[in-house]
Amino acid sequence: MATFDYQVIIVGSGAGGAMAAYTLTKQGYKVLMLEAGRDYNPKTETPMFKTNAQAPLMGSGNVDKDFGFYDATVDGGWTVPGEPYTTGEGSDFLWWRSRMLGGRTNHWGRYALRFSPHDFKGFTRDGLGADWPFEYEELAPWYDKTEELVGICGTNTGLDDMPDSAEGILQPPPKPRIPELLVSAAAKKLGIATAPMHRAVLTRPKDDRQACFYATPCGHGCSIGAAFQTTTSLIPMAKATGLLTVITNAMAKEVNVDEHGKVNAITYIDKMTKQSHSLEAKVIILAASACESARILLNSKSEHHPNGLANSSGHVGKNIMDSTGVGYGALIPALAGRPKYNEDGHTANHLFIPWWGHQLHKEKLLDFPRGYHFEIGSGFRAPGAGVSGNLDGYGQPLKNIAKQAYGSYVSLSLRGEMLPNEHCYMEIDQNVKDQWGIPVVKFHWQWSEHELKQVEHGLKTARRILETMGASFTKPLPKAEDAILKGGQIIHEVGSTRMGDSSKNSVTNQWGQTWDCKNVFVMDAGVFASNPHKNCTLTIMTLAMRNATWLASQLDKGAL
Amino acid sequence: MADKKNKYSSSKPYQSSLTRRGALKWLGAISTAAAFPALIGCQSSSKKLNTSKGHWPNLSLSPVSANGYGKDPNLIIAPKNVWPRILTTEQLTLVAVLADIIVPREGNVPSASEVKVPDVVDEWVSAPYSRQQADKEYILNILTWLDDESILRFNALFIDVSPAKQLMIVDDIAYNKADLSAEFAKPMLAFARIRRLVLAAFFCSPEGTKDIGYLGNVPIAGDYPGPTDEAIQHLNQVLDNLGLSL
Ligand SMILES: Cc1cc2nc3c(=O)[nH]c(=O)nc-3n(C[C@H](O)[C@H](O)[C@H](O)COP(=O)(O)OP(=O)(O)OC[C@H]3O[C@@H](n4cnc5c(N)ncnc54)[C@H](O)[C@@H]3O)c2cc1C
Ligand code: SF4
Numbered sequence: 001m002a003t004f005d006y007q008v009i010i011v012g013s014g015a016g017g018a019m020a021a022y023t024l025t026k027q028g029y030k031v032l033m034l035e036a037g038r039d040y041n042p043k044t045e046t047p048m049f050k051t052n053a054q055a056p057l058m059g060s061g062n063v064d065k066d067f068g069f070y071d072a073t074v075d076g077g078w079t080v081p082g083e084p085y086t087t088g089e090g091s092d093f094l095w096w097r098s099r100m101l102g103g104r105t106n107h108w109g110r111y112a113l114r115f116s117p118h119d120f121k122g123f124t125r126d127g128l129g130a131d132w133p134f135e136y137e138e139l140a141p142w143y144d145k146t147e148e149l150v151g152i153c154g155t156n157t158g159l160d161d162m163p164d165s166a167e168g169i170l171q172p173p174p175k176p177r178i179p180e181l182l183v184s185a186a187a188k189k190l191g192i193a194t195a196p197m198h199r200a201v202l203t204r205p206k207d208d209r210q211a212c213f214y215a216t217p218c219g220h221g222c223s224i225g226a227a228f229q230t231t232t233s234l235i236p237m238a239k240a241t242g243l244l245t246v247i248t249n250a251m252a253k254e255v256n257v258d259e260h261g262k263v264n265a266i267t268y269i270d271k272m273t274k275q276s277h278s279l280e281a282k283v284i285i286l287a288a289s290a291c292e293s294a295r296i297l298l299n300s301k302s303e304h305h306p307n308g309l310a311n312s313s314g315h316v317g318k319n320i321m322d323s324t325g326v327g328y329g330a331l332i333p334a335l336a337g338r339p340k341y342n343e344d345g346h347t348a349n350h351l352f353i354p355w356w357g358h359q360l361h362k363e364k365l366l367d368f369p370r371g372y373h374f375e376i377g378s379g380f381r382a383p384g385a386g387v388s389g390n391l392d393g394y395g396q397p398l399k400n401i402a403k404q405a406y407g408s409y410v411s412l413s414l415r416g417e418m419l420p421n422e423h424c425y426m427e428i429d430q431n432v433k434d435q436w437g438i439p440v441v442k443f444h445w446q447w448s449e450h451e452l453k454q455v456e457h458g459l460k461t462a463r464r465i466l467e468t469m470g471a472s473f474t475k476p477l478p479k480a481e482d483a484i485l486k487g488g489q490i491i492h493e494v495g496s497t498r499m500g501d502s503s504k505n506s507v508t509n510q511w512g513q514t515w516d517c518k519n520v521f522v523m524d525a526g527v528f529a530s531n532p533h534k535n536c537t538l539t540i541m542t543l544a545m546r547n548a549t550w551l552a553s554q555l556d557k558g559a560l
Numbered sequence: 561m562a563d564k565k566n567k568y569s570s571s572k573p574y575q576s577s578l579t580r581r582g583a584l585k586w587l588g589a590i591s592t593a594a595a596f597p598a599l600i601g602c603q604s605s606s607k608k609l610n611t612s613k614g615h616w617p618n619l620s621l622s623p624v625s626a627n628g629y630g631k632d633p634n635l636i637i638a639p640k641n642v643w644p645r646i647l648t649t650e651q652l653t654l655v656a657v658l659a660d661i662i663v664p665r666e667g668n669v670p671s672a673s674e675v676k677v678p679d680v681v682d683e684w685v686s687a688p689y690s691r692q693q694a695d696k697e698y699i700l701n702i703l704t705w706l707d708d709e710s711i712l713r714f715n716a717l718f719i720d721v722s723p724a725k726q727l728m729i730v731d732d733i734a735y736n737k738a739d740l741s742a743e744f745a746k747p748m749l750a751f752a753r754i755r756r757l758v759l760a761a762f763f764c765s766p767e768g769t770k771d772i773g774y775l776g777n778v779p780i781a782g783d784y785p786g787p788t789d790e791a792i793q794h795l796n797q798v799l800d801n802l803g804l805s806l
Contacts, residue, residue, distance in 0.1 A: 047635040049777060054765040055638050056629060058680065062689035064628045069638065075631045126648055175786030176796050185804035200765075203783065214778035220635070334798040341788040343778035380774055383763035387756055394662045394734050394755065399771075402759055406772050 004245050006032035007555065009266055010285045011252045011296065012360065013037075014103025014260045014526035015537045017287035018230035018238070019146075019544035020551075021136040025243040027552045032279070034250040034268050035054045036288070037099035040074060040106065041546045042231050052384040062387035066096075068384075072107035072221035072229075074100035082435030089151065094488040095291060095441035101248055101288065102231035104491070105537070107219045109348060110200040110227050111375070112152050113534035114143050114163050118302045118358060122530045124363075126369045128450070129419045130319075132529040133501040133510035136163065142546040143538070144169050145239075150228050150541060151206045152348075154198030157380075159533075161186035161371065162195060171203045172279050174214070176328060177343050179254040179335060179378035179410050180351040186468035194462075195351040200538070209233065217382075227346075250277075254300040254440050255284060255520065261304025271434040283519045283551065283560050286497075287544065289524040291320070291426055294496035297507075297514075298428045310497070310514035315507050319420040319495040320443075321531035324359035324451045325485035328412025328462040330471035332386070336404040343380040343407065351413070352376060355533065368453035372416030379402055379409040412465060415459035417533040419450045420495055424487065445487035455480040494537045497526035512547040519560050523547060567660065568673070569719050573649045574656035577676050610708050614743035617704040621697060624688045630761075646696075647682040650719075654703050655681050655754075657719050661730055662758045672758050675765035681757055695753055702750035709747075 008024055010017045013035040021031050047070045052059035055069040066077035075081070076098035087093050098104050110140055117136035122129050144166040153171040156164035171173035173196035176184070184194040200227070201218065205211045209225030209232060218227040225232035238244040256265040256278065267278045286293035294317045298308035303502025355371035389405030389501040391398060422445035432440045459477050467473070512522045512527050523544040525536045554560045568574050580614075612615055626643035633639050647655065659672035659681070683694040706729065710718040714725050733747040736753075740748060762768040787795070799805060 045635065047638075048637070050638070051764070051766075051769070051777065055764070056640075056642060056758060057684060057687055057692065058691075058764050060691070062628065062687075062691065064631050064633070064689075069629075069633070069636055073631075077631065081631060150640075172783070174784040178787050179793055181787075181795055181806060182798065182804075185799055185806050187752060188806070189804055212784075213781065215779050215782045216776050334802060337796050338798075339788065339790040340773040340775055341791050342775040342778065342780075342785075343787075345784050379774065382777055383769050383772060383774055385759070385760050385764075387759045387763065391752070391755060391759065392734070392736055394730060395664055396666060398755070398759070399666075402763070403772055468802070468804070512695075 004029045004030065004032065006245065008283045008285060008551075009031070009172070009279060010104060010280045010287060011266070012286070012288040012292070012522070012524065013101050013107050013230060013235060013246065014287065014289060015230065015540045016544045017285070018102070018105070018234040019541045020285050020287060020523045020548040021244050022234040022238045023545050023548035024552060025238040025241040026385070027549070028243070029244070029552060029555065030243045031238070033244060034252050034266070035246060035248045036102060036251040036271070037075060037103070037248065037330065038232055040100040040102055042072075042225075042229060043223050046072065046223035048216045048220070048223050052382060057383040067107070067219060070217070070444045071219040072219065073104075076100075083440070084432060084434065085440050086432055088442060088444040091443060091445040092486045093445045095443070095484050095493070096488070096491045097289070097292070097439075101246070102229050102235065105229045106206045106221050106231060108537060109535070110218055111148070111535045112150070112538040113198045114165070114198075114230045115532045115534055115539055116161050116163050116358075117531035119530065119534075122370070127371055130498065130500060130505070133499055139542060139546070144191060146538065146542040146545050149215055150200050150233070150475065150538070151202040151209070152198050152538075153196075153201055153203045154542060155196050156186045159193060159353075159354055160358045161373075162198075170198070173197070173275065174203060174345050176351045177379060178338060179332075179407070180349070180376055182335065182469055183353070183376050183410065183412075184242045184333070184351055184466050185530075186314055187353055189468055190464060192353060192465075193349045195354050197352045199346060201346045202226045207233070207237070211345050214342075214346060215344050241435055251436050251438070252288065252296055255296060255437065256300070256308075256310050257302050258305060261302065263309070263519050271436070274436070281519075283521070283555070285521045285523050285548070285551075286526075287523040290493050290496045290524050290528075291323045291441055291528045293522050294426060295428070297497065299439055305516070306396075310516045310520055311509055312516050313504055313507060315498060315505060317496050318425045319498050320424050320426060320493060321418050321420055321528070323490040323492040323531065323533055323535075324372065324416035324418050324447075324455055325414060325490040326378075326455050326480075326483045327410060327411050328459055328466070329412045329504060330406050330466045330473065331390075331405060332410050332466070332469050333346045333469050334409035335410070335472045338407065340380060343495055349356050349375050366457065366508045368450050368457060369448065370419065370454065370533070371419035372414050372454060372458055374458075375413040375415060377411040377413060378407070378409060380424075406451050410466065410469065412462040414462065415453065415490060415533050415535070416451070416454050416458065417531055418451045419448065421446065421476060426496060443488070447481070447484060447487070451484065452480040455484045459483060481525045492531065493526075494525035494528035494531045497522045498529050499527040500529060511550045512543065513551075521547065565723060566657075566719070568653045568656045570650070570653070570717060574653040574673060576645075576652055576679050605620060615705070615708055615712075616702045616707065616746045618699055619704060621700060622702065624686060624696075625694060626686075626688045628688050639682055642721070643686055643688055645682045646686045651703055651718050652678050652682060656705070657726065658754065659758045661726065662755050663762045669771050670767050672762045675762060675767050677758055677761040677765070681754070682760035684757060691774075695757065696716065698750040698753040699757070702754060705747050705750070729778075
């Protein structure tokens with residue numbers, strides 16, 4: 001690295017790291033990026049137009065490829081070989097990781113909703129959790145810039161849970177499909193609005209990226225760059241400045257300090273040679289994903305930082321939140337045997353059900369504090385290893401059951417806001433190391449009554465909507481504690497290095513700069529002070545853009 | 561003994577599309593002691609007759625010990641034949657007969673065996689993953705049960721009795737009816753597994769995909785056109801019937 005005198009080291013090439021690298025290189029700073037995974041090129045590696053018949057086991061998932069054979073995830077999923085994590089007694093936690101350039105942005109759902117003004121002030125509203133150290137108005141222009149750069153399709157709805165983007169920012173959303181329209185009509189009867197989903201999918205070309213051609217699932221990756229992933233956008237754009245160098249297969253182990261406790265280097269393992277290397281560092285940005293960044297900090301213990309780096313507050317690894325999740329669905333008799341057409345669309349929600357209860361919360365009419373939304377699952381999907389319908393018999397009558405049921409199953413997936421609680425946190429497992437010799441994370445998890453009440457409300461509402469669509473149920477609703485998905489399972493883990501306005505109860509200031517070490521920043525979801533139900537990644541990128549811009553101004557001033 | 565009308569029988573076995581190269585590769589792979597017991601295990605137990613009333617083979621199957629395709633397989637040229645296949649020719653032939661009962665030819669639409677569904681079933685039950693291993697348990701047992709039952713009733717293997725006789729057996733286990741006799745409870749559940757698998761494999765094939773009416777996976781220039789007029793009309797009817805409006 002002697003030939004490249006970088007000014008900033010970034011750990012991680014996912015949503016946060018790539019946005020930070022883009023922002024800094026565009027402003028003329030030299031950046032070195034460490035990425036634990038292998039290099040990855042969506043242009044040549046994405047399985048576009050493949051059918052499930054061409055894949056082993058009809059493309060279905062297993063421990064090797066949890067979300068199906070064609071899912072873009074490389075060397076990861078619910079398990080990463082040689083890199084375990086542990087859980088405390090009675091705790092269930094699932095941690096999805098990937099080990100590839102671009103991280104989890106290569107296969108994320110691309111749902112990209114802004115947080116609302118009230119989301120930043122939850123504590124002020126109901127005395128629970130923590131406020132963010134700024135107002136929505138502070139972030140709004142950065143949301144606009146991020147949405148413009150990333151490319152988001154959707155519309156301004158004026159709904160209180162969907163703040164509008166500036167005029168001309170959003171690209172037109174695709175037309176809704178039949179099951180979505182039916183859900184919309186049923187929800188309307190119950191006084192609940194549906195809206196076009198905001199997705200990081202281009203419906204108009206941008207930069208080198210093409211518009212979506214409405215085929216092949218985005219979870220496989222998108223070789224034409226329509227579905228946003230950092231490997232077809234921010235990373236190549238940052239590289240094009242000539243100011244970004246990426247080292248792949250580089251697993252950051254710890255941040256090092258000098259004899260005064262000032263951060264001056266970072267140590268990583270070259271996974272190919274298993275050698276450890278130390279790099280001098282003036283400024284370090286951790287964006288390895290919320291729990292990986294917290295792990296690096298906790299593993300960076302020294303005389304001056306006995307509880308781990310930037311952890312004088314004791315809050316590193318605390319306050320972890322995921323989204324709540326539960327799914328409920330039914331065969332809708334009225335949709336049986338409906339006319340066929342190409343229903344792929346952009347292969348995810350064109351419509352969804354945003355949270356409608358903000359006013360009800362204000363009026364204290366709900367017995368749980370925070371909101372949720374529903375995503376709609378249905379459609380004439382590419383045949384795979386599953387077949388819908390109450391199958392019975394054989395021969396032509398059997399086939400007819402399956403054909404009638406095809407495209408008539410509708411599910412509603414709740415994604416809700418959870419609150420931080422003292423039982424949900426991570427620490428370093430003193431007894432277990434990964435294959436690189438790095439101590440691993442131990443998770444602790446327990447849902448509180450807030451989440452269970454919310455899920456109960458969601459299940460009841462989902463059932464009412466489905467019944468309004470003509471579904472009938474014979475079984476009673478499941479209990480919330482049985483139905484709620486596991487911690488981590490929605491893959492929106494945040495809060496492990498939260499930001500705030502006091503070094504006493506937060507890890508970073510509003511710029512993601514750690515209170516204890518001025519030259520260490522966190523730019524992933526670790527800094528979230530709360531976890532609104534509106535999927536975290538757009539806000540990760542927005543914060544990274546804003547905070548990297550501030551970081552640059554500090555470099556200019558010589559303040560770092 | 562088999563009816564002349566039988567498409568497959570002991571004397572007319574199902575021909576798997578497994579390539580010679582694939583088979584040779586596995587010969588190398590399975591000549592390790594670990595893989596052999598599984599193969600021999602299911603062959604020998606299928607010869608042991610278990611034909612008392614309410615019989616169920618309860619085969620003791622050793623777990624598949626092969627490796628999967630790993631966490632970074634080539635997605636463009638998908639790996640084929642990663643793990644050795646465990647079904648014998650006799651079992652494959654039985655799967656073919658059963659698959660064609662489940663999905664027979666209908667006019668121009670081919671039957672399950674014509675689109676090589678038995679190969680998919682073989683790949684499935686041979687796979688080293690937990691979901692497939694659980695299915696294998698059901699599927700190998702139902703295959704053996706069908707032979708045992710056929711011998712009990714007609715004194716010949718299932719594939720060697722006439723299609724009419726085959727259906728007499730299948731009729732007893734294919735319906736989830738309230739008055740299902742207890743002796744068929746297990747076979748019914750196991751049949752349901754292979755039925756779902758056969759249907760899925762059939763609809764996955766290009767012919768089956770056409771048959772179920774999937775019209776996607778084609779690139780569209782310009783905006784997504786949304787539902788057709790016919791689909792919208794149908795929706796309007798549905799909304800009317802349910803008393804809903806957009
Ligand atoms: C299937 C799926 C669907 C999702 N859908 C949505 C959605 O619709 N909307 C939404 O908002 N979010 C969604 N998410 C979540 C979204 O993917 C993440 O929030 C986002 O990618 C997080 O960005 P990040 O930069 O923090 O981390 P990541 O994208 O995970 O990137 C972190 C990178 O850091 C690397 N790294 C980790 N540790 C080290 C280390 N020690 N040294 C060096 N490098 C390291 C990793 O290899 C990785 O490449 C989804 C996730 C999944 C898996
Ligand atoms: S649906 Fe559109 S955005 Fe998604 S992968 Fe396909 S082409 Fe890309």
